[in-house]
Amino acid sequence: MASLEFWYDLASTYSYLAATRIRPLAEAAKVTVRFRPFLLGPIFKSQGWDTSPFNLYEAKGRHMWRDLERECERLGLPFRRPNPFPQNSLFAARVAMAGLEQGWGEDFTVAAFRAEFGDGRSIDELTLTAVLTGMKIDPKAALAAAHSDSNKAALRAQTEEAQRRGIFGAPTFVTEDGELFWGNDRLERAIEWAAR
Amino acid sequence: MASLEFWYDLASTYSYLAATRIRPLAEAAKVTVRFRPFLLGPIFKSQGWDTSPFNLYEAKGRHMWRDLERECERLGLPFRRPNPFPQNSLFAARVAMAGLEQGWGEDFTVAAFRAEFGDGRSIDELTLTAVLTGMKIDPKAALAAAHSDSNKAALRAQTEEAQRRGIFGAPTFVTEDGELFWGNDRLERAIEWAAR
Numbered sequence: 001m002a003s004l005e006f007w008y009d010l011a012s013t014y015s016y017l018a019a020t021r022i023r024p025l026a027e028a029a030k031v032t033v034r035f036r037p038f039l040l041g042p043i044f045k046s047q048g049w050d051t052s053p054f055n056l057y058e059a060k061g062r063h064m065w066r067d068l069e070r071e072c073e074r075l076g077l078p079f080r081r082p083n084p085f086p087q088n089s090l091f092a093a094r095v096a097m098a099g100l101e102q103g104w105g106e107d108f109t110v111a112a113f114r115a116e117f118g119d120g121r122s123i124d125e126l127t128l129t130a131v132l133t134g135m136k137i138d139p140k141a142a143l144a145a146a147h148s149d150s151n152k153a154a155l156r157a158q159t160e161e162a163q164r165r166g167i168f169g170a171p172t173f174v175t176e177d178g179e180l181f182w183g184n185d186r187l188e189r190a191i192e193w194a195a196r
Numbered sequence: 197m198a199s200l201e202f203w204y205d206l207a208s209t210y211s212y213l214a215a216t217r218i219r220p221l222a223e224a225a226k227v228t229v230r231f232r233p234f235l236l237g238p239i240f241k242s243q244g245w246d247t248s249p250f251n252l253y254e255a256k257g258r259h260m261w262r263d264l265e266r267e268c269e270r271l272g273l274p275f276r277r278p279n280p281f282p283q284n285s286l287f288a289a290r291v292a293m294a295g296l297e298q299g300w301g302e303d304f305t306v307a308a309f310r311a312e313f314g315d316g317r318s319i320d321e322l323t324l325t326a327v328l329t330g331m332k333i334d335p336k337a338a339l340a341a342a343h344s345d346s347n348k349a350a351l352r353a354q355t356e357e358a359q360r361r362g363i364f365g366a367p368t369f370v371t372e373d374g375e376l377f378w379g380n381d382r383l384e385r386a387i388e389w390a391a392r
Binding site for chain 2: 047057059060062063066067070074166167168169179180181182183185186189
């Protein structure tokens with residue numbers, strides 16, 4: 001079966017849309033998806049940015065929030081802006097990494113995005129514990145796995161790999177033959193490319 | 197009839213796609229389009245950029261060129277990268293402004309984009325004279341109109357209006373009720389919004 005890598009940061013607005021949409025679309029096209037959480041922060045820093053470009057460039061940020069609101073309405077998804085934006089996504093990314101090792105990382109990713117951008121909640125330990133409990137995952141064991149040295153190292157390595165492979169934003173989709181598609185708007189084309 | 201403003205810079209890659217696509221799509225939806233050329237340069241400068249973000253951020257630029265190539269193939273449009281990028285679009289924008297006053301500005305816009313990103317030509321006086329001649333427009337009269345003080349002032353005012361209205365990139369579409377849609381990927385949605 002063809003496969004597609006889905007690279008996302010848990011603080012990224014358009015990754016919320018992509019995470020929610022990717023599994024049914026890929027399944028319909030018989031494409032396997034590999035969820036790959038990473039951190040945009042270090043990549044933005046290497047470009048000289050200390051926060052999201054949506055905060056650095058006001059007009060761009062204003063458009064993004066309105067566009068996200070319109071897109072959520074079109075897709076029938078709830079939308080509520082978290083405060084502050086961006087959320088610190090380090091902890092959530094570690095939980096996702098651990099969960100992907102254990103088989104519940106995809107559901108966790110979708111649920112965490114939904115809590116953050118559907119309900120406007122902070123993706124902190126309180127929220128993520130509630131998300132895990134809702135999924136019938138033992139939060140204590142999950143958080144211990146997230147905080148393990150090997151899991152932290154795995155997330156660091158994944159972020160370094162993203163940067164090495166030319167990923168500059170999220171969501172990004174990469175096909176087996178190395179085609180890189182950036183943005184939720186390219187999800188359908190990335191899947192088509194992977195399936196052909 | 198509903199109407200939609202189409203804001204573009206003649207050096208903007210994705211504006212090539214939008215300019216080529218907008219008239220048939222709008223016509224099918226019974227939406228009138230108003231072509232509004234402007235200059236991104238002063239807007240980029242106010243954000244601290246002295247060139248295109250696709251040049252400032254290498255990975256982002258690499259993706260854009262590959263994405264443009266893929267999109268052109270999908271749309272059946274020719275693609276060739278002009279050198280240098282971005283082209284200085286001041287002169288072409290002035291010709292487009294003059295042409296829009298005289299009724300040939302839309303065809304000129306589409307033809308100039310095609311020369312630039314379909315054939316990879318510089319949008320200089322030589323190329324634009326050939327474009328005008330191909331359209332059976334007298335280049336001498338057209339260039340005189342482009343160089344008139346009133347036309348130069350009109351382009352300056354249009355660029356200032358773009359910035360005042362929160363336009364930060366091109367192409368941008370603005371509906372009568374003030375909804376702003378950025379990017380060729382939002383063309384269909386902007387037309388739907390305008391038509392509703």
